[in-house]
Amino acid sequence: xxxxxxxNGALQxxxxxxxxxxLVVLADWQRSLAAxxxxxxxxxxxxxxxxxxxxxxxxxxxxxxxxxxAGMTEAQIARLAADCAQRxxxxxxxxxxxxxxxxxxxxxxxxxxxxxxxGPAQRGGQELLEALKHxxxxxxxxxxxxxxxxxxxxxxx
Amino acid sequence: xxxxxxxNGALQxxxxxxxxxxLVVLADWQRSLAAxxxxxxxxxxxxxxxxxxxxxxxxxxxxxxxxxxAGMTEAQIARLAADCAQRxxxxxxxxxxxxxxxxxxxxxxxxxxxxxxxGPAQRGGQELLEALKHxxxxxxxxxxxxxxxxxxxxxxx
Amino acid sequence: xxxxxxxxxxxxxxxxxxxEQAGWAExxxxxxxxxxxxxxxxxxxxxxxxxxxxxxxxxxxxQVFASAxxxxxxxxxxxxxxxxxxx
Amino acid sequence: xxxxxxxxxxxxxxxxxxxEQAGWAExxxxxxxxxxxxxxxxxxxxxxxxxxxxxxxxxxxxQVFASAxxxxxxxxxxxxxxxxxxx
Numbered sequence: 001x002x003x004x005x006x007x008n009g010a011l012q013x014x015x016x017x018x019x020x021x022x023l024v025v026l027a028d029w030q031r032s033l034a035a036x037x038x039x040x041x042x043x044x045x046x047x048x049x050x051x052x053x054x055x056x057x058x059x060x061x062x063x064x065x066x067x068x069x070a071g072m073t074e075a076q077i078a079r080l081a082a083d084c085a086q087r088x089x090x091x092x093x094x095x096x097x098x099x100x101x102x103x104x105x106x107x108x109x110x111x112x113x114x115x116x117x118x119g120p121a122q123r124g125g126q127e128l129l130e131a132l133k134h135x136x137x138x139x140x141x142x143x144x145x146x147x148x149x150x151x152x153x154x155x156x157x
Numbered sequence: 158x159x160x161x162x163x164x165n166g167a168l169q170x171x172x173x174x175x176x177x178x179x180l181v182v183l184a185d186w187q188r189s190l191a192a193x194x195x196x197x198x199x200x201x202x203x204x205x206x207x208x209x210x211x212x213x214x215x216x217x218x219x220x221x222x223x224x225x226x227a228g229m230t231e232a233q234i235a236r237l238a239a240d241c242a243q244r245x246x247x248x249x250x251x252x253x254x255x256x257x258x259x260x261x262x263x264x265x266x267x268x269x270x271x272x273x274x275x276g277p278a279q280r281g282g283q284e285l286l287e288a289l290k291h292x293x294x295x296x297x298x299x300x301x302x303x304x305x306x307x308x309x310x311x312x313x314x
Numbered sequence: 315x316x317x318x319x320x321x322x323x324x325x326x327x328x329x330x331x332x333x334e335q336a337g338w339a340e341x342x343x344x345x346x347x348x349x350x351x352x353x354x355x356x357x358x359x360x361x362x363x364x365x366x367x368x369x370x371x372x373x374x375x376x377q378v379f380a381s382a383x384x385x386x387x388x389x390x391x392x393x394x395x396x397x398x399x400x401x
Numbered sequence: 402x403x404x405x406x407x408x409x410x411x412x413x414x415x416x417x418x419x420x421e422q423a424g425w426a427e428x429x430x431x432x433x434x435x436x437x438x439x440x441x442x443x444x445x446x447x448x449x450x451x452x453x454x455x456x457x458x459x460x461x462x463x464q465v466f467a468s469a470x471x472x473x474x475x476x477x478x479x480x481x482x483x484x485x486x487x488x
Contacts, residue, residue, distance in 0.1 A: 137485060
């Protein structure tokens with residue numbers, strides 16, 4: 001599943017050690033899908049997540065440190081995307097995620113999906129974001145006042 | 158409500174008689190929000206809808222003709238956006254919609270919302286799109302084989 | 315001093331399929347001063363658009379959705395809207 | 402001909418808070434050939450990480466989520482993952 005989705009170009013995935021502009025990524029993605037020669041999808045849903053300026057405890061955040069499990073993280077995202085694509089009949093999926101040191105206001109995650117109808121696009125994108133948050137190996141450490149604190153779990157939906 | 162959302166710049170709305178690039182619109186929107194000096198929102202959800210290449214009856218589509226009620230359409234979108242923004246605690250809303258003759262593959266609608274958390278951004282964007290489809294005065298006519306047919310209602314969600 | 319000076323003027327607008335079926339987009343009605351205020355439902359019949367307003371046709375008064383039975387104030391703009399299909 | 406040639410080699414990896422608490426990120430274990438195949442839960446205790454594997458720690462074997470009780474094949478990479486917080 002994961003392989004076939006990636007082989008036919010329907011899944012594009014990138015982990016970024018440096019800041020990235022989600023709109024530049026989306027433009028590249030749209031261009032690459034258009035280059036495939038198929039008609040643009042009738043529905044496209046995007047989600048951009050950015051780093052908040054405060055910690056879970058309410059203190060000013062200096063930076064977020066994002067650890068991942070190189071190899072497994074990518075493979076796991078590919079599996080999650082393929083499952084979600086199959087369940088919702090998605091045409092294409094794009095996932096970008098920061099790793100390393102991320103500053104407040106920086107984009108940390110981009111999830112973009114396309115489908116033939118709005119419902120699958122919106123539901124599929126939503127579900128894939130939740131899956132990433134709970135099933136893809138990433139760990140956040142909040143740095144505030146020079147002290148790093150590992151974050152246990154995710155912010156409320 | 159509608160007025161206050163538009164006055165403080167939290168609602169940006171545009172009807173386009175000519176094709177528009179949703180990523181260019183989003184870049185402008187993000188720049189204008191950043192110019193306000195506030196920290197970028199932690200969550201942003203976008204939806205892009207494009208014209209399908211076939212009619213509801215399955216014939217090849219030459220073009221879609223989009224009629225609206227100039228004045229009421231804009232006012233009604235502003236009301237729907239303000240209601241939705243209040244219900245979900247959205248920070249900003251951007252709506253772009255084509256009018257006139259729209260070709261297959263063209264973007265017909267863009268809905269973008271920002272919020273402090275992913276749930277409100279996703280749910281708010283989804284709800285506003287449904288509201289636009291059912292409560293904003295637009296009428297579609299499908300042109301196929303030189304014959305125009307008014308579309309009654311919306312495609313399935 | 316003429317009747318038309320104090321007449322109640324109502325603008326009626328049709329859109330999309332309704333406009334094409336009727337063959338007109340906008341009418342300006344002058345109702346005699348002192349006559350009871352018409353409702354959108356009255357005007358629908360009066361303009362020969364049909365016996366009763368179909369359930370799927372929505373009414374806007376002064377560009378806001380409104381009841382088909384509300385009396386119209388002088389100067390009102392009434393619109394009959396076929397089923398919406400946007401987005 | 403030495404024991405190590407036929408020993409069962411298992412790589413154990415720790416991440417994030419677990420890595421910092423333990424003070425190491427990766428260990429290569431050589432288990433005597435012929436010994437019963439260890440499970441991730443066995444290794445957790447054997448490496449002094451704790452008595453029993455806490456419920457919130459997840460296990461991956463060869464970079465796929467796996468049960469803590471599955472016997473490990475020679476050459477396996479076992480990882481102990483603290484609660485995920487991505488996106």
